[in-house]
Amino acid sequence: MVQLFRKVPELTFLICITVIAYAVIEIAAKSGTEPVLGSFSSIDLIIISFVFSTAIAIVAVIAGVGGGVIFTPIMLAFTSIDTLIIRSTGLVVAMFSGLVATGPFMRKGLADIKLVFFGAVPIIVGGLAGAFAAIFLATHLGETGDAWVRLTLGITLVLIALLFIFGGSNTEYPRPRKVDPLGQRLRLRNTYWEESLQERIRYRAINVAFGGFLFFFVGFTGGFFGLGGGWAVVPVLNLVMAIPLKVSAASSGVLLAMGNAAAIWPYLTVGALIGIVAAPWMLGQVIGGIIGAHILATIKAAFVRNLLIALLILTSLKLIARGLERLLKIEIPIL
Amino acid sequence: MPKFKRTLIPISGVVYGDVIYWATIVASVMVVVGTVETFLTDYHVIQPGYLLQAVLEGNSISEIWEGSALKEIPRGHWYLDILPSGEGVTTAGLALGVFGVIPAIFISAFFLWRSHNVFFAFLAVVAGIITITSMLGIIPLPVG
Numbered sequence: 001m002v003q004l005f006r007k008v009p010e011l012t013f014l015i016c017i018t019v020i021a022y023a024v025i026e027i028a029a030k031s032g033t034e035p036v037l038g039s040f041s042s043i044d045l046i047i048i049s050f051v052f053s054t055a056i057a058i059v060a061v062i063a064g065v066g067g068g069v070i071f072t073p074i075m076l077a078f079t080s081i082d083t084l085i086i087r088s089t090g091l092v093v094a095m096f097s098g099l100v101a102t103g104p105f106m107r108k109g110l111a112d113i114k115l116v117f118f119g120a121v122p123i124i125v126g127g128l129a130g131a132f133a134a135i136f137l138a139t140h141l142g143e144t145g146d147a148w149v150r151l152t153l154g155i156t157l158v159l160i161a162l163l164f165i166f167g168g169s170n171t172e173y174p175r176p177r178k179v180d181p182l183g184q185r186l187r188l189r190n191t192y193w194e195e196s197l198q199e200r201i202r203y204r205a206i207n208v209a210f211g212g213f214l215f216f217f218v219g220f221t222g223g224f225f226g227l228g229g230g231w232a233v234v235p236v237l238n239l240v241m242a243i244p245l246k247v248s249a250a251s252s253g254v255l256l257a258m259g260n261a262a263a264i265w266p267y268l269t270v271g272a273l274i275g276i277v278a279a280p281w282m283l284g285q286v287i288g289g290i291i292g293a294h295i296l297a298t299i300k301a302a303f304v305r306n307l308l309i310a311l312l313i314l315t316s317l318k319l320i321a322r323g324l325e326r327l328l329k330i331e332i333p334i335l
Numbered sequence: 336m337p338k339f340k341r342t343l344i345p346i347s348g349v350v351y352g353d354v355i356y357w358a359t360i361v362a363s364v365m366v367v368v369g370t371v372e373t374f375l376t377d378y379h380v381i382q383p384g385y386l387l388q389a390v391l392e393g394n395s396i397s398e399i400w401e402g403s404a405l406k407e408i409p410r411g412h413w414y415l416d417i418l419p420s421g422e423g424v425t426t427a428g429l430a431l432g433v434f435g436v437i438p439a440i441f442i443s444a445f446f447l448w449r450s451h452n453v454f455f456a457f458l459a460v461v462a463g464i465i466t467i468t469s470m471l472g473i474i475p476l477p478v479g
Contacts, residue, residue: 010360025374031379031382034384036388036391042388082390085390092429099355099436100355103352103357104352106352108344113455117455117458118458120458121465125465187452257436262465262466265469266472268412268429269410269411269413269472270410271400271408272396275369275429276422277387279369282362286363
């Protein structure tokens with residue numbers, strides 16, 4: 001860790017100014033010192049948010065999922081904050097770790113810019129189509145339809161997690177046996193340096209057209225249900241397109257950050273993104289994102305796989321529970 | 336020791352990453368400055384204590400902004416109008432971090448085009464145009 005701080009002086013600088021700033025505010029604040037939640041003042045809540053956000057960012061960057069997957073369900077479950085504010089702050093959480101990690105990922109060759117643009121456009125367009133479809137179908141499908149789709153998605157996630165479990169280390173460095181003509185034509189192939197093995201890993205994408213369709217589907221469901229695409233981008237890249245797990249995780253983070261950067265502007269322009277609420281979450285994501293990006297480069301791919309399996313199962317539990325709650329009109333005490 | 340560890344890393348990716356990375360770092364500094372200003376000065380559009388209390392109580396966006404000096408929900412790039420204030424600087428910092436994606440996409444598209452990856456340069460331009468339309472408020476994009 002000390003090495004990381006030496007290697008990345010801007011990280012050290014950011015941590016220093018953030019800690020000093022919060023210390024100064026805690027000591028000399030002219031406002032925000034009165035308790036707003038139990039005995040916690042506004043300033044205490046801001047510092048707690050920052051610490052929590054940093055931890056989320058490290059996990060999210062390593063697994064290649066947006067931090068919103070962790071943030072949004074917790075905030076929706078435990079607070080009465082307006083959903084519009086949770087969604088906009090959730091986008092900040094989903095985005096900034098990916099944005100700041102883009103630099104180290106690209107410099108190390110872990111994220112593939114061609115894969116990023118290949119996935120970004122269908123995800124953004126699919127998200128737009130999903131949002132419009134949601135408005136149209138809400139009147140036709142109602143709550144029951146919504147519950148069925150949540151349940152189906154939850155079960156799909158469990159199946160994807162099982163594929164990662166039983167696929168074993170084959171999923172870490174897939175070796176495709178066939179050649180994909182479209183992938184070859186688009187030159188969707190590259191090499192990266194695997195620090196944990198001390199060797200170069202070559203890869204080439206297969207099932208490219210199907211992968212593109214799946215990206216559209218991921219975007220569509222994200223736009224339709226406001227789920228975000230973090231749960232599905234890594235599986236599409238790794239299991240369908242045969243991209244090594246670390247490259248999939250890194251490219252997924254970069255891709256989601258790009259998609260969310262387009263999605264956050266409408267919130268910003270209607271006053272739904274409140275600066276002082278989002279600020280500690282953003283700072284935590286930036287600092288945690290840089291740390292997470294450097295950890296991902298050096299850890300074993302198996303760790304990434306296990307972390308992803310855990311997150312997929314946790315997300316699926318939430319989806320299945322919400323689906324069953326609406327279908328059976330019961331309350332399941334789960335996040 | 337490995338004989339060599341160099342791999343071919345495309346310049347289009349490196350410039351994309353670097354533009355976003357440094358934009359995010361600058362944005363973070365702005366957010367820190369804005370936060371300090373919010374709590375240490377008396378110049379507020381909205382009192383931070385009231386604001387967080389209102390947010391935690393589950394007030395809607397309109398209720399929150401009606402209690403501010405603005406008296407109504409701000410529209411467009413409102414934070415630029417209140418830029419000297421802490422809230423203005425903090426929100427402008429967040430906006431700058433998000434904005435960094437746009438030049439990064441177009442610079443990357445240029446390098447993709449130069450390296451004969453015309454299809455990916457085209458995809459990059461499409462992604463850039465969608466992001467700009469979202470920033471200008473032409474089409475709402477509830478993705479994410």
